[in-house]
Amino acid sequence: KQEVTQIPAALSVPEGENLVLNCSFTDSAIYNLQWFRQDPGKGLTSLLLIQSSQREQTSGRLNASLDKSSGRSTLYIAASQPGDSATYLCAAYSGAGSYQLTFGKGTKLSVIP
Amino acid sequence: NAGVTQTPKFRILKIGQSMTLQCTQDMNHNYMYWYRQDPGMGLKLIYYSVGAGITDKGEVPNGYNVSRSTTEDFPLRLELAAPSQTSVYFCASSYSSRGRRYEQYFGPGTRLTVT
Numbered sequence: 001k002q003e004v005t006q007i008p009a010a011l012s013v014p015e016g017e018n019l020v021l022n023c024s025f026t027d028s029a030i031y032n033l034q035w036f037r038q039d040p041g042k043g044l045t046s047l048l049l050i051q052s053s054q055r056e057q058t059s060g061r062l063n064a065s066l067d068k069s070s071g072r073s074t075l076y077i078a079a080s081q082p083g084d085s086a087t088y089l090c091a092a093y094s095g096a097g098s099y100q101l102t103f104g105k106g107t108k109l110s111v112i113p
Numbered sequence: 114n115a116g117v118t119q120t121p122k123f124r125i126l127k128i129g130q131s132m133t134l135q136c137t138q139d140m141n142h143n144y145m146y147w148y149r150q151d152p153g154m155g156l157k158l159i160y161y162s163v164g165a166g167i168t169d170k171g172e173v174p175n176g177y178n179v180s181r182s183t184t185e186d187f188p189l190r191l192e193l194a195a196p197s198q199t200s201v202y203f204c205a206s207s208y209s210s211r212g213r214r215y216e217q218y219f220g221p222g223t224r225l226t227v228t
Contacts, residue, residue, distance in 0.1 A: 044219040103156040
């Protein structure tokens with residue numbers, strides 16, 4: 001069974017700093033991995049999707065990488081802003097036959113002005 | 114496009130009551146999902162559907178039922194509500210073709226309290 005872990009549970013950084021959020025998964029037969037953002041009391045907003053055949057995806061100041069062999073994905077946020085403050089979740093499909101996304105518990109990011 | 118819409122936004126139920134959470138998507142996605150999110154526990158899949166007329170259980174299906182009569186709608190039914198069903202419920206949808214799975218898009222959620 002796939003398990004997804006995000007460490008740390010919370011992170012506080014000063015505005016302007018570059019930062020990396022971590023996501024690890026136990027089943028390397030991952031199909032794809034998706035990063036989401038969740039603001040308090042809101043739904044999830046998709047940030048990036050990495051297919052298993054890809055090593056990274058970029059969108060604006062965000063860059064997500066995927067290393068199946070080590071069971072890790074990272075989300076890099078460049079030049080952080082207070083508006084980036086939110087909880088970031090990663091989720092993975094396990095294998096080609098799986099219809100179930102397994103979610104990590106998220107990292108709560110606070111960007112201090 | 115409105116994306117994924119959910120109603121109601123909030124609801125308080127008494128123990129033993131029943132209700133239906135509505136979910137509609139206008140993206141012509143074939144896959145739809147229901148999740149629940151509990152504090153500190155992450156999101157858990159309740160039920161999913163790969164197309165109209167086809168549904169299957171996820172990780173935590175007990176106490177819930179679903180149906181999918183159209184591509185757009187995927188209602189979640191709670192029978193005999195229990196305090197353990199107090200949670201935030203999210204509906205999501207995605208497109209899948211030839212084995213490829215694309216991004217899941219989420220609705221704004223329904224916050225349910227059972228007392």
